[in-house]
Amino acid sequence: MKARERGIMSRYDFKKRPVVFIYSLSVLMIVIMMFTMLYPIAYIFMNSLKPNPELFSFPPRFFPSEWVWDNYSKSWDYIPLTLFMRNTLLLFVGNMLSIMIITGPAAFGLSKMQVPGKRFIALFFLTTLLIPPTTYIIPNFINIKELGLLNSFWAFWLPAGANAFYLLLLKSFFDSIHHELFEAARIDGASELRCYFQIAFPLSVPIFATLAIFVFNTAWNEWFWPSMVMHSDDRYPLATAIYKYVIQARMMDWNQRFAILAMVTIPPIVIFLLFQKYIIRGLHLSAVKG
Amino acid sequence: MNHAPVVEKAQRAGSSYKSGKYKRYVWGFVFVIPAIIVFALFLWTPIVKGVIYSFYNIDFVKGNTFVGWANYEKALSDPYLLTAVKNTLYYMFLGVVMGFWVPCLFAIAISELRWFQGFARISAYLPNVVPLVVMYGLWRWFYDPVGPINGTLSQLGVEPIAFLTNPSWSMISIVFMETWQQFGSAMLIYLAGILSVPRDHYEAAEIDGAGVWHRIRYITLPSIKNLLILLFLLQIIATSQGFQTQQALLDGGPNNATLTFALLIIKYATMRLNYGVASALGVLMFLVLSIVAYIHFRLSNKEES
Numbered sequence: 001m002k003a004r005e006r007g008i009m010s011r012y013d014f015k016k017r018p019v020v021f022i023y024s025l026s027v028l029m030i031v032i033m034m035f036t037m038l039y040p041i042a043y044i045f046m047n048s049l050k051p052n053p054e055l056f057s058f059p060p061r062f063f064p065s066e067w068v069w070d071n072y073s074k075s076w077d078y079i080p081l082t083l084f085m086r087n088t089l090l091l092f093v094g095n096m097l098s099i100m101i102i103t104g105p106a107a108f109g110l111s112k113m114q115v116p117g118k119r120f121i122a123l124f125f126l127t128t129l130l131i132p133p134t135t136y137i138i139p140n141f142i143n144i145k146e147l148g149l150l151n152s153f154w155a156f157w158l159p160a161g162a163n164a165f166y167l168l169l170l171k172s173f174f175d176s177i178h179h180e181l182f183e184a185a186r187i188d189g190a191s192e193l194r195c196y197f198q199i200a201f202p203l204s205v206p207i208f209a210t211l212a213i214f215v216f217n218t219a220w221n222e223w224f225w226p227s228m229v230m231h232s233d234d235r236y237p238l239a240t241a242i243y244k245y246v247i248q249a250r251m252m253d254w255n256q257r258f259a260i261l262a263m264v265t266i267p268p269i270v271i272f273l274l275f276q277k278y279i280i281r282g283l284h285l286s287a288v289k290g
Numbered sequence: 291m292n293h294a295p296v297v298e299k300a301q302r303a304g305s306s307y308k309s310g311k312y313k314r315y316v317w318g319f320v321f322v323i324p325a326i327i328v329f330a331l332f333l334w335t336p337i338v339k340g341v342i343y344s345f346y347n348i349d350f351v352k353g354n355t356f357v358g359w360a361n362y363e364k365a366l367s368d369p370y371l372l373t374a375v376k377n378t379l380y381y382m383f384l385g386v387v388m389g390f391w392v393p394c395l396f397a398i399a400i401s402e403l404r405w406f407q408g409f410a411r412i413s414a415y416l417p418n419v420v421p422l423v424v425m426y427g428l429w430r431w432f433y434d435p436v437g438p439i440n441g442t443l444s445q446l447g448v449e450p451i452a453f454l455t456n457p458s459w460s461m462i463s464i465v466f467m468e469t470w471q472q473f474g475s476a477m478l479i480y481l482a483g484i485l486s487v488p489r490d491h492y493e494a495a496e497i498d499g500a501g502v503w504h505r506i507r508y509i510t511l512p513s514i515k516n517l518l519i520l521l522f523l524l525q526i527i528a529t530s531q532g533f534q535t536q537q538a539l540l541d542g543g544p545n546n547a548t549l550t551f552a553l554l555i556i557k558y559a560t561m562r563l564n565y566g567v568a569s570a571l572g573v574l575m576f577l578v579l580s581i582v583a584y585i586h587f588r589l590s591n592k593e594e595s
Contacts, residue, residue: 007401008401029396037414038416044420047431058441115319116315134552137555138558159328162329192320221423228560243426
């Protein structure tokens, strides 16, 4: 039998009493941690199925006494969720296209092509990483306003291409593709556009998938900036709309609130469970982000 | 096999090398230019204009007028400025005290887990997946004066706590909530670092008589030292700019107990519509933060090389 690979502790450590005691303590700690993580999330779904008074009952109860599926249909009619969902998806798709058409080629150019003043251009892109975005959030807003982009999806689509972090990730990915591949393609008469769209792009599906998850997360989560830039229902993304109409609502029943919150929680959880690999990779990439 | 056509083509490519290079320069430029435009328009313009705006009175109707240092004077004499700076520092401090060590501790513990390690990882990361607005709604309910936490507390015979409306609790409640949501991602980063430590090191240390604690102290922790510093700086940079949770849950209240510096900037712009002072505050914030950002930049460069 092959021995299991050891960690910090070896088999012999498990024969010592105090070590075993501390180890079981840390296992207990992990179990408590997992409980603290999962229990509130489970509450979202339980609360969405309770009759309203039960949410503030004493003593607090976890399971509903009766399962009120009606909450979902009622809250569905409360705000035009499909409209907000459409807006969020529009933001996601547009931002992604912008990255593929603007950021991707720039990263490719810096990595695999001859560009005059390459170092200066790279500096021009990457220095923006060092400037904390909150410090220019208000000038950014004024700028968008002066460009006449308020209440327009272009205020998100175009700036999505101006992301130095994504550019850096794409560039280092392109750097890892062999130069000879493109040389060969060029000798065979492929244009630079073909080099990018037909060779570099298909090879970099993994990194674009990781970026897609980043972009999706931003589109799904960001509520503050859209609430500043967008001014009407048919432009609000889901997060902003829910903040405005559900979180800030004064008279809404809590069980119906939770029904909406539950509906918004499901898609990202499904995506997480499906694409774990890319998400964890993205996480490690974001550790170097400024 | 006949290689002739390929060779011929290569020769042709060689003969027109010069014009090819020129053509490639043009193409390189074509590839980079859209990005240069959007970066200039949507990042550099606001960054540079932020400094310019801080010397102007911004009026969307009548046009901007130059006011010199007046915005800075107004910003620095703001009665809430000191409160905001204190709150931001307090928020950063709480983030470190309540949040920074948690992921590292759990990463070490989980790395030693023999069974269900994958499940532990997933459940630690799951709150990260919950959308921010859902988290606001959920925790507002948890923290409610008659919500479940207070319900449990009074069952145990403890006085109910006004988690959000009591000024001495509000920031703590916010940091606790954010730690709940964010600690999973940091934990997974540490975990990867810990699992990449060669097992032989532990083996050798054990043979030399090092106990479990000494192995953690002298092998595990030093090998993730760079990660610790990096994530510490990232957390400092992130929390120093924090305002969204404070805005969403409490709007800076109660009694300005959660009014952070960044929230003050936002309030100047959205409530008082004084964009000049907001820009000036942004410039001041930039000057302080750029020192931290510079250190982070130097360190992450070292990390990569």
